[in-house]
Amino acid sequence: xxxxxxxxxxxxxxxxxxxxxxxxxxxxxxxxxxxxxxxxxxxxxxxxxxxxxxxxxxxxxxxxxxxxxxxxxxxxxxxxxxxxxxxxxxxxxxxxxxxxxxxxxxxxxxxxxxxxxxxxxxxxxxxxxxxxxxxxxxxxxxxxxxxxxxxxxxxxxxxxxxxxxxxx
Amino acid sequence: xxxxxxxxxxxxxxxxxxxxxxxxxxxxxxxxxxxxxxxxxxxxxxxxxxxxxxxxxxxxxxxxxxxxxxxxxxxxxxxxxxxxxxxxxxxxxxxxxxxxxxxxxxxxxxxxxxxxxxxxxxxxxxxxxxxxxxxxxxxxxxxxxxxxxxxxxxxxxxxxxxxxxxxxxxxxxxxxxxxxxxxx
Numbered sequence: 001x002x003x004x005x006x007x008x009x010x011x012x013x014x015x016x017x018x019x020x021x022x023x024x025x026x027x028x029x030x031x032x033x034x035x036x037x038x039x040x041x042x043x044x045x046x047x048x049x050x051x052x053x054x055x056x057x058x059x060x061x062x063x064x065x066x067x068x069x070x071x072x073x074x075x076x077x078x079x080x081x082x083x084x085x086x087x088x089x090x091x092x093x094x095x096x097x098x099x100x101x102x103x104x105x106x107x108x109x110x111x112x113x114x115x116x117x118x119x120x121x122x123x124x125x126x127x128x129x130x131x132x133x134x135x136x137x138x139x140x141x142x143x144x145x146x147x148x149x150x151x152x153x154x155x156x157x158x159x160x161x162x163x164x165x166x167x168x
Numbered sequence: 169x170x171x172x173x174x175x176x177x178x179x180x181x182x183x184x185x186x187x188x189x190x191x192x193x194x195x196x197x198x199x200x201x202x203x204x205x206x207x208x209x210x211x212x213x214x215x216x217x218x219x220x221x222x223x224x225x226x227x228x229x230x231x232x233x234x235x236x237x238x239x240x241x242x243x244x245x246x247x248x249x250x251x252x253x254x255x256x257x258x259x260x261x262x263x264x265x266x267x268x269x270x271x272x273x274x275x276x277x278x279x280x281x282x283x284x285x286x287x288x289x290x291x292x293x294x295x296x297x298x299x300x301x302x303x304x305x306x307x308x309x310x311x312x313x314x315x316x317x318x319x320x321x322x323x324x325x326x327x328x329x330x331x332x333x334x335x336x337x338x339x340x341x342x343x344x345x346x347x348x349x350x351x352x
Contacts, residue, residue: 057221080216
């Protein structure tokens with residue numbers, strides 16, 4: 001099974017049925033799988049805080065949500081994470097493309113990468129870092145943990161995990 | 169009419185339905201006028217009332233009304249294309265458009281100047297967009313609920329606020345009470 005299919009299979013196995021996404025080259029295969037899945041309602045959002053609002057509503061409506069985004073979005077969503085997701089104690093798995101790590105070709109991506117873990121740590125957001133493909137074996141447990149504790153949880157997936165940037 | 173007068177008038181229409189209410193004075197006013205389990209009060213996170221309401225409407229069948237403000241919609245303008253392209257016929261976005269940021273002291277918004285949120289919503293692809301004056305808000309809301317078609321109502325009204333206390337309910341209590349009402 002491809003890693004894209006495995007990730008989506010873990011989401012479906014954990015009853016995640018409402019996923020919002022912001023486009024990402026590394027996560028494009030996962031986003032395609034989500035779009036194809038009959039078990040998941042896929043709603044692209046224009047900005048990640050908007051997506052977290054959609055997820056909050058979906059969860060209160062009885063569906064398990066997830067968001068797919070890049071780590072730059074941590075800079076956009078701090079207020080929403082603090083005053084909506086955490087304040088009202090809502091679960092939110094965040095599958096995050098961790099740009100600006102080893103093998104990154106775009107220097108500017110490093111500027112947010114160096115803040116990513118510090119910000120997540122400051123927010124007391126449980127954070128997991130997928131560096132090798134086998135790290136994704138924990139995804140099922142991470143999803144169960146997220147919906148057990150009703151917290152936003154970050155899953156950072158770096159370029160090494162995705163096998164680099166291809167031609168870049 | 170000012171927002172609190174409109175909310176007082178439409179409270180009986182809102183009452184049986186799920187309501188996601190915007191941060192600040194709108195939530196404080198609705199809380200004072202008709203606090204009930206079907207109201208979800210936003211205590212923070214300006215701009216996301218419409219997004220929370222849309223997610224809720226897409227996840228279940230009950231009618232959902234998001235009460236938003238012109239300033240809050242402007243801060244999350246990306247919400248309108250998302251609404252337009254993900255039709256939920258149990259969803260109504262009610263924008264109380266008083267042309268000002270009421271909760272922060274009535275500073276003017278661009279919606280009170282050259283920008284028409286009605287035209288923006290239409291341009292984003294929203295199919296049922298209704299602009300009404302304050303006195304007609306109740307009628308427009310009743311018609312939107314009865315139509316069972318996703319509707320955006322832009323209710324033009326005067327700016328102005330009343331003095332009232334902040335909401336001191338715990339957010340988890342608000343949310344848990346609301347989720348119980350959603351499932352009822």
